[in-house]
Amino acid sequence: MNRPTGHPAIPAPRVGVLLINLGTPDAPDARSVRRYLAQFLSDRRVVEIPPLIWQPILRGAVLTTRPRKSAHAYGQVWMEGGSPLAVHTRATAEELQRALGDTAMVDWAMRYGNPSIASRLEAMKAQGCDRILLAALYPQYSAATTATAHDAAFAALARMRWQPAIRTLPPYHDDPAYIAALAASVERHLAALDFTPDALLASFHGMPERTLHLGDPYHCQAVKTARLLGEALPLPVHLSFQSRFGRAKWLEPETEATLGKLVSEGVRNIAVLTPGFSADCLETLEEIALRARDAFLRQGGEKFAFLPCLNASAEAISLYHILIGRELAGWVDETSF
Numbered sequence: 001m002n003r004p005t006g007h008p009a010i011p012a013p014r015v016g017v018l019l020i021n022l023g024t025p026d027a028p029d030a031r032s033v034r035r036y037l038a039q040f041l042s043d044r045r046v047v048e049i050p051p052l053i054w055q056p057i058l059r060g061a062v063l064t065t066r067p068r069k070s071a072h073a074y075g076q077v078w079m080e081g082g083s084p085l086a087v088h089t090r091a092t093a094e095e096l097q098r099a100l101g102d103t104a105m106v107d108w109a110m111r112y113g114n115p116s117i118a119s120r121l122e123a124m125k126a127q128g129c130d131r132i133l134l135a136a137l138y139p140q141y142s143a144a145t146t147a148t149a150h151d152a153a154f155a156a157l158a159r160m161r162w163q164p165a166i167r168t169l170p171p172y173h174d175d176p177a178y179i180a181a182l183a184a185s186v187e188r189h190l191a192a193l194d195f196t197p198d199a200l201l202a203s204f205h206g207m208p209e210r211t212l213h214l215g216d217p218y219h220c221q222a223v224k225t226a227r228l229l230g231e232a233l234p235l236p237v238h239l240s241f242q243s244r245f246g247r248a249k250w251l252e253p254e255t256e257a258t259l260g261k262l263v264s265e266g267v268r269n270i271a272v273l274t275p276g277f278s279a280d281c282l283e284t285l286e287e288i289a290l291r292a293r294d295a296f297l298r299q300g301g302e303k304f305a306f307l308p309c310l311n312a313s314a315e316a317i318s319l320y321h322i323l324i325g326r327e328l329a330g331w332v333d334e335t336s337f
């Protein structure tokens with residue numbers, strides 16, 4: 001770039017990328033899970049019931065029973081480095097940092113629990129970042145995930161006198177690079193297992209059906225991801241929604257019911273992937289890889305393969321490199337991408 005002569009060189013901006021995921025307990029015990037669930041389920045973007053009605057239910061029925069049950073489930077999937085969601089999100093940040101080199105500083109944070117979005121934004125600012133891309137790693141946008149992550153970041157910025165400039169990563173549910181990454185990951189895992197299933201099931205986290213009617217694009221974006229994945233692969237791709245919570249009607253078809261229906265239609269060998277999750281977590285490793293597998297086999301299925309999330313794979317890192325590079329245009333020297 002040519003600068004007018006006689007002017008001092010403009011100091012290079014320090015660009016930061018903050019990868020954000022949902023959050024997870026600090027330990028697989030009831031106390032830690034209770035603390036995490038209390039924060040998560042008090043978010044009015046997540047449970048859209050007036051607090052005067054919801055808080056007594058949460059403090060009563062939910063937080064007295066669920067933490068013990070969920071802690072047991074977390075115990076079944078906990079890793080040496082901690083909760084799978086945190087382990088994979090941290091590894092993704094480290095790999096992406098390696099890929100980006102000096103172009104940008106990469107950090108990671110959780111919407112609920114630790115490390116908090118506020119603490120990492122403060123740390124990035126202290127390290128000189130004056131431009132930060134918030135990259136909430138949800139391919140499909142929802143108010144309960146993407147929007148609330150942004151809310152938390154903006155609440156932290158509201159306490160800063162000198163704010164960094166901010167950008168947010170748009171949803172990437174139909175981005176050709178995301179579909180290609182999913183398809184390549186599916187093919188790689190099936191080849192490693194030497195398995196050709198009769199069908200694939202793409203299981204997405206559910207949401208109350210009401211959110212669809214209120215205009216949340218999550219459902220439509222999930223449907224589009226599954227359709228595009230089906231077009232990219234030589235196998236039929238079915239769609240379902242998992243992790244039902246509470247009494248309201250949730251999006252359908254439900255995952256375990258769908259597995260039963262597929263068996264009744266003659267599907268004996270299935271591979272299940274969870275493309276709405278960027279990182280493996282309780283909902284993929286316990287609910288799908290353990291419980292949905294049992295349900296499929298119990299209902300007459302013969303072979304069930306769980307396909308891991310993109311996590312910190314090579315497919316994931318080249319995907320994020322593309323998506324993030326696009327958002328950093330004008331902030332960094334574009335030839336570095």
Ligand SMILES: C=CC1=C(C)c2cc3[nH]c(cc4nc(cc5[nH]c(cc1n2)c(C)c5CCC(=O)O)C(CCC(=O)O)=C4C)c(C)c3C=C
Nearest residue numbers: 022023024025046070085142144205207245276281282283
């Ligand atoms: C990927 C997108 C997600 C959407 C959409 C989502 C909506 C949503 N979730 C709940 C309630 C719970 N979710 C829980 C765990 C959980 N949820 C997501 C992602 C989405 N949630 C992830 C990545 C995780 C895993 C966290 C981990 O630690 O591994 C849980 C807690 C676990 C449990 O006790 O079962 C609850 C509760 C609602 C109500 C909701 C939509 C409004």
Ligand SMILES: [Fe+2]
Nearest residue numbers: 022205243283
């Ligand atoms: Fe959830």
Ligand SMILES: [Fe+2]
Nearest residue numbers: 243282283287
């Ligand atoms: Fe669950």
